[in-house]
Amino acid sequence: MDTRLILGAVLLDISIIIFAICYIGERMPRKPAWTDEKYMSFIMPLTVGSLAFGLMFTGEAFMSRLSALTFADISTFFAILVAGGIVLFLMRIKKRVAAFAALEDAQAVRKEGTSAGFGTDLASGKTA
Numbered sequence: 001m002d003t004r005l006i007l008g009a010v011l012l013d014i015s016i017i018i019f020a021i022c023y024i025g026e027r028m029p030r031k032p033a034w035t036d037e038k039y040m041s042f043i044m045p046l047t048v049g050s051l052a053f054g055l056m057f058t059g060e061a062f063m064s065r066l067s068a069l070t071f072a073d074i075s076t077f078f079a080i081l082v083a084g085g086i087v088l089f090l091m092r093i094k095k096r097v098a099a100f101a102a103l104e105d106a107q108a109v110r111k112e113g114t115s116a117g118f119g120t121d122l123a124s125g126k127t128a
Contacts, residue, residue, distance in 0.1 A: 002065060004061045015047050020093055022044070061073075
């Protein structure tokens, strides 16, 4: 079993999932504390580094050791990637981001309504 190929697949999956989690956290209307810039400045370089190492390990395994790879190695590699894809699918990223955008739009409309003043009809702009 080629450990570099497996390690590369795991690093690729983990880094992509962490990117997705950070994207969801940044898009939330009420941002969690860990999405602050001081924490993200530690999270993102580690995530980019793990993505780069995952690509390097995978590329090295396929380029220099292709003749030594067995069917079990390659099928395990693709199984790990498919498992990561399933996790990303189950996170429902598009649906969450759309819900966050709708919530932000509703909050913006609510703020416009309260800033218009007491007794103002928002549809016509006339005061009561």
